Amino acid sequence: MALEWFMILLGWISVALFVIGSAYKMCKVATLPLNVRWEVYPVPHEEGERRHYGGSYMEEVDWAKKPRAGSRVAEFVEMGTEILLLPRVRKHNPYGIWLLSMAMHWGLYLGVALLGLFVIENLVAFPALGILTNVLGLVACALGTMGAFGLAVKRATDRNLNLYTAPIDYFNLLLIAAIFVLGLASWAMTGSFAPHQAYIGSVLTFKPTALPLLVSLTFLLFELFMIYMPFSKLIHYFAKYFTYHSQLWDDAFKTKGSPTDKRVTEQLAYTPAWSAPHVVPGKSWLEQAETPFIESEKK
Amino acid sequence: MNEPKIIRLNDIARAGDEPLVALTRDDLMEIPQLADTPELQLPQARWLNRYDFSLDGFSDFEMPKPQTKEEEDRLVNGFLSGLQKLFDPQSNWTFAKIFRLSMDYCVRCQTCSEACHTYIGSGRQEIYRPTYRSEALRRIYQRYFTPSGKLLGSFVGADVELNAKTVWRLLELSYRCNLCRRCAQVCPVGVDNALIAREIRKLFSQEMGIAPGELLKKGTRQQLKAGSSTGMNSAAFKNLVEFIEDDILAKTGKKTKMPIDQKGADILLIHNAGEFMAWLENPAAFAILFDAAGISWTLSSEAQGYDGVNYGAWFDDIELARIALRQVSIAKELGVKKIVVGECGHAHKALCVLADRVLAGDLSLSEIPRESCFPLLWDIVKSGAVKFDPNKNDFPVTLHDSCNVVRLMGIVAPQREIVKAICKQPLREMTPHGVWNYCCGGGSGFAIMNSLNFDQWRKNVSGRMKVKQVLDAFSDVLDPGINKYVIAACSNCKGALRDAIGHYGLWDKYHITYGGLVDLMVNAMVDLPQPYIDLNKES
Numbered sequence: 050m051a052l053e054w055f056m057i058l059l060g061w062i063s064v065a066l067f068v069i070g071s072a073y074k075m076c077k078v079a080t081l082p083l084n085v086r087w088e089v090y091p092v093p094h095e096e097g098e099r100r101h102y103g104g105s106y107m108e109e110v111d112w113a114k115k116p117r118a119g120s121r122v123a124e125f126v127e128m129g130t131e132i133l134l135l136p137r138v139r140k141h142n143p144y145g146i147w148l149l150s151m152a153m154h155w156g157l158y159l160g161v162a163l164l165g166l167f168v169i170e171n172l173v174a175f176p177a178l179g180i181l182t183n184v185l186g187l188v189a190c191a192l193g194t195m196g197a198f199g200l201a202v203k204r205a206t207d208r209n210l211n212l213y214t215a216p217i218d219y220f221n222l223l224l225i226a227a228i229f230v231l232g233l234a235s236w237a238m239t240g241s242f243a244p245h246q247a248y249i250g251s252v253l254t255f256k257p258t259a260l261p262l263l264v265s266l267t268f269l270l271f272e273l274f275m276i277y278m279p280f281s282k283l284i285h286y287f288a289k290y291f292t293y294h295s296q297l298w299d300d301a302f303k304t305k306g307s308p309t310d311k312r313v314t315e316q317l318a319y320t321p322a323w324s325a326p327h328v329v330p331g332k333s334w335l336e337q338a339e340t341p342f343i344e345s346e347k348k
Numbered sequence: 349m350n351e352p353k354i355i356r357l358n359d360i361a362r363a364g365d366e367p368l369v370a371l372t373r374d375d376l377m378e379i380p381q382l383a384d385t386p387e388l389q390l391p392q393a394r395w396l397n398r399y400d401f402s403l404d405g406f407s408d409f410e411m412p413k414p415q416t417k418e419e420e421d422r423l424v425n426g427f428l429s430g431l432q433k434l435f436d437p438q439s440n441w442t443f444a445k446i447f448r449l450s451m452d453y454c455v456r457c458q459t460c461s462e463a464c465h466t467y468i469g470s471g472r473q474e475i476y477r478p479t480y481r482s483e484a485l486r487r488i489y490q491r492y493f494t495p496s497g498k499l500l501g502s503f504v505g506a507d508v509e510l511n512a513k514t515v516w517r518l519l520e521l522s523y524r525c526n527l528c529r530r531c532a533q534v535c536p537v538g539v540d541n542a543l544i545a546r547e548i549r550k551l552f553s554q555e556m557g558i559a560p561g562e563l564l565k566k567g568t569r570q571q572l573k574a575g576s577s578t579g580m581n582s583a584a585f586k587n588l589v590e591f592i593e594d595d596i597l598a599k600t601g602k603k604t605k606m607p608i609d610q611k612g613a614d615i616l617l618i619h620n621a622g623e624f625m626a627w628l629e630n631p632a633a634f635a636i637l638f639d640a641a642g643i644s645w646t647l648s649s650e651a652q653g654y655d656g657v658n659y660g661a662w663f664d665d666i667e668l669a670r671i672a673l674r675q676v677s678i679a680k681e682l683g684v685k686k687i688v689v690g691e692c693g694h695a696h697k698a699l700c701v702l703a704d705r706v707l708a709g710d711l712s713l714s715e716i717p718r719e720s721c722f723p724l725l726w727d728i729v730k731s732g733a734v735k736f737d738p739n740k741n742d743f744p745v746t747l748h749d750s751c752n753v754v755r756l757m758g759i760v761a762p763q764r765e766i767v768k769a770i771c772k773q774p775l776r777e778m779t780p781h782g783v784w785n786y787c788c789g790g791g792s793g794f795a796i797m798n799s800l801n802f803d804q805w806r807k808n809v810s811g812r813m814k815v816k817q818v819l820d821a822f823s824d825v826l827d828p829g830i831n832k833y834v835i836a837a838c839s840n841c842k843g844a845l846r847d848a849i850g851h852y853g854l855w856d857k858y859h860i861t862y863g864g865l866v867d868l869m870v871n872a873m874v875d876l877p878q879p880y881i882d883l884n885k886e887s
Contacts, residue, residue, distance in 0.1 A: 083441075084444070084445045085442045090754070090756070090758035102783070103782055105757060112717075137459060142457060212354070213357070213479060216505075218456065282453060282455060285537050289538055297532065303714070305715050321554075324426075325557035326557045
């Protein structure tokens with residue numbers, strides 16, 4: 050009984066730590082100062098043809114006085130396509146990782162969908178869901194295993210990749226592969242995902258349920274993975290939001306008195322601690338900029 | 349082509365003066381149209397004891413090697429102190445967020461490698477891969493500053509040794525990237541290895557005052573002191589403008605006034621001052637066109653107001669802010685409606701994009717707009733105010749895109765529309781072009797970095813891809829009996845192309861020359877009695 054209770058508690062704790070850890074990491078990035086503009090074209094929210102050839106509003110005379118058209122939806126379409134199909138990897142990566150990467154990512158996406166199905170199955174009784182669960186679970190585990198294990202092998206055998214691969218990268222990939230392998234093994238042992246669904250039910254209802262060992266191991270590893278994920282590179286999916294929106298696509302110009310202008314004014318009052326001779330000690334960014342040449346040569 | 353040597357990340361810390369790679373012509377990417385490309389010149393023997401060539405046998409830094417343990421420690425400690433400040437929100441608010449994202453979330457998939465013209469041009473030498481310098485820096489950061497790195501060491505990759513050689517080679521490596529950001533364009537996570545290269549440059553400049561002499565001492569410092577990075581002061585500038593006016597009269601028969609310090613003009617036109625020194629015909633062409641189109645414009649004779657360059661864009665945020673503040677304040681004092689940037693790519697980006705969130709209140713873009721010259725030039729063509737005859741430009745033309753103008757500002761179509769309107773033959777686009785273009789090899793300051801043997805590296809490695817692209821664009825008209833023109837509407841690009849044309853003998857072999865877009869426009873003006881561009885001689 051102690052093990053069953055431990056698994057229920059770990060289920061909740063892992064979700065809580067995943068949410069708190071992810072929120073903490075996101076807040077840490079989001080609360081950093083507003084960066085200068087550093088966009089790269091094409092920018093998907095540009096209007097019409099410009100979106101495709103990489104044009105911008107700066108192609109027009111007097112753009113500051115003209116209203117801007119464009120589509121935020123296009124940004125989400127571009128981001129969604131990148132997340133689901135990894136087109137940049139497909140087009141530009143010459144080391145044959147696209148299919149493996151797609152397999153691993155889709156293994157994870159379908160794995161998350163499978164967890165969702167387990168929750169639904171515990172809330173509504175609908176026999177057809179059982180078939181869907183089996184198909185989804187098997188496809189997720191097969192893709193995840195092939196993808197993660199394949200990527201680990203690829204990294205180990207391709208010189209272009211292994212020079213840059215640290216042991217932790219293999220650890221991450223093999224950890225993911227192990228979760229999917231255990232998922233497959235536990236399914237093979239019981240012939241269905243019913244025990245897995247039962248476990249999710251026990252977590253949701255706080256009613257301990259006896260589970261086959263392999264099912265417990267599958268969830269144990271998965272829940273440890275959830276706790277670990279926010280503190281690893283594996284959380285790059287949220288970093289992508291910031292790199293795309295705060296950097297590559299952030300092309301909005303600043304108007305006087307706008308919130309951005311106020312934020313910049315605040316940041317110009319920061320005092321940089323750099324030590325080079327041309328940096329005047331103790332002066333704010335604005336004062337540094339206003340410092341006459343002679344004074345910045347004195348040090 | 350030789351097989352590239354395997355270089356590991358930890359090799360960056362290797363002791364001794366032997367370069368990590370010793371490049372020869374046979375290591376580099378082949379250029380099919382050029383059977384014999386020049387051999388690379390090694391450093392002079394007299395330099396070897398004094399300067400450090402231990403990265404790849406090339407350097408721009410006339411800075412003596414550390415001679416004592418104390419000097420080495422000073423270098424290492426300065427580096428660590430600067431590295432910490434790159435992550436400090438107060439010291440580096442300008443880039444802290446996006447630098448941290450690029451440092452923390454690279455998944456090492458190497459998708460960026462094949463986007464880099466330097467990596468490919470070098471024959472895929474490991475040290476020029478966009479991720480090599482980034483990963484070395486990342487591992488040093490992990491080792492010295494993160495709990496996981498301190499606790500788990502090489503398991504998490506925190507295994508690059510930090511010594512004076514590592515620091516020196518990282519400094520050199522930060523000047524083996526043109527900051528063209530083609531790598532960022534293809535990264536599935538949005539990681540920006542060019543930004544990391546720029547941050548390394550900034551660390552050295554802002555913490556230790558170390559930067560190529562052409563960029564800091566004879567660059568931003570000189571611009572702030574004398575008024576221009578060329579050393580030209582206000583009086584010399586005014587004299588030069590008078591000379592250009594005389595030259596225009598002699599060349600075109602037109603009496604053209606180049607207004608200076610005209611209060612209340614619509615436009616303050618800012619050129620790269622290098623144009624006044626090396627390519628006078630370019631500011632002259634602007635004057636001829638603006639005069640013919642009836643545009644209200646002025647130049648400024650105030651220090652920094654007649655030089656649009658801002659080398660801070662490549663290596664130092666504090667210098668960037670100082671110069672941008674001066675330039676925009678001058679426009680404000682003149683009471684112009686906007687600043688228009690001439691044919692200079694990095695001045696475009698510095699004034700129109702980077703300075704946007706460095707200047708506040710009355711100096712915001714909404715108050716003093718900063719615009720590219722290309723939309724305005726296209727407006728002149730569209731308006732019909734000036735008549736052009738495409739028959740006057742009846743020769744093969746290709747267009748080199750400045751990375752700063754296309755990839756980093758999205759100004760792609762106006763240049764092409766202009767060429768379509770003023771040239772007889774269709775534009776021969778390079779492959780790839782527009783926002784997917786390759787850098788000329790001179791970007792981020794390389795075009796003006798000529799100390800020690802750095803120019804050898806630029807001409808042979810970073811500029812190699814552009815030479816191949818130019819030759820490919822003209823592949824069916826390579827006959828030297830046909831004069832060909834490469835449009836390079838950016839001062840640094842022009843400088844890099846000028847050097848490449850000379851280095852590879854492209855004029856002698858194929859009669860390929862180069863020049864600005866505005867020069868080509870004036871060449872097509874109906875009411876000009878003789879050609880403005882002399883295609884029968886090497887530019």
